[in-house]
Amino acid sequence: MDVTTLPQGEPTPMTPRRTRWQEAGNSGGFGKRFAELIAAGEDVDGEARLADTLLPRGARVLDAGAGMGRVSAALLNRGHDVVAIEPDAALVRQARETYPGLPIEERDILDLGPDDGPFDLVVCVGNVMLYLAEGTERDALRAMRAALGDNGRILVGFHLQDQPAHARTYTPAEFEADLTAAGLRVDLRAGTYQLHPANDAYSVWILSRAQH
Template identity: 55%
Template sequence: MTHPPTRWELAGEGNKGYGETFAHRVSAGEDVDGEARLADALAPRNARILDIGSGMGRVSAALQARGHRVVATEPDPSLRAQSGSTYASLEVLPHEALALDPAELGSFDLVVVVGNVMIYLGEGTERSVLERVRDLLAPDGRVLLGFHLTAVKSGSRTYPADEFVADVAASGLRVVHRFGSYELREPVDDYAVWVLEPARA
């Protein structure tokens, strides 16, 4: 099945700076584990965790180091290469979100979708991606998402909070928490961190 190109793909060289920025931060010894700390707190010990759009691998690697069984997925070949050179023990699948097959991958205690993945999806695929995320969850599984609510870089979209909440509900999920940061600050207008779970019957 053919899916529309993602906004990330369409932006091309406009997104080159992402990997370079985080490579510099990692080499400088900066703290880049905020997302992983929250993900770790949301998951049981030795959890199965799926990281969709794992980028250069920093979140997946941090979760793996905490003892979780992590499946990382990143369709951008340059970011996969960067991930391999930075975190050699981390295997990264080349799948896009809609190519993730629950029958192949099984279910997960936590699905992580951070790093603005949601505002770079292919046009009109947001609900389909959320439905796929739902199908990949274990019965008690949860989802951690984080993204800017307004377009911030080349090719990204504005994704207002109320539109996202409507898409979540239409996809068989529900919002459990909304925060303004991965340190659980109160909600803000320009960035949102969400915890989702399957909708109750």
């Protein structure tokens, strides 16, 4: 933990940097939207279907930035061993109410370490990377990398255009420079979770540890 030293020599923790998600303050609107989609019977499992194809049966999966738990729940229903983490307390409560028994923790990606793994897949979708605190993107990628198993992969997806309010603009070139610096490589880039060609509107990446 970062600390600062007072004149008397007593260390005190520094105030954590606010995330773009906290600045947006829109967890209520996000949760309500997906609750309405689920109640209406809409298909909200696109990310989970792709994640499932990347895994053997009964794989260990981390949903990093799980929101209200829809991807975690879908993967759990497909027989995987799922751990979900989400720093927004309101979304954690909604996940527990919507999906009783879902293993979700109120926790930040930056808190991850090697002891949390190994995971066969880390899922980080739904614009999570766009809402991190400024300047923490490489730290988040390193934290997810540290939790991977030997052959583990990371599934990432976010908007390149028409981002929600307070979300950053994150170009593919910037993201790929950050993931390279974090010790990762691109195995695949697509434009949708159905693996349509890469485009300028949305991007989906499958990442793994870089070979040294």
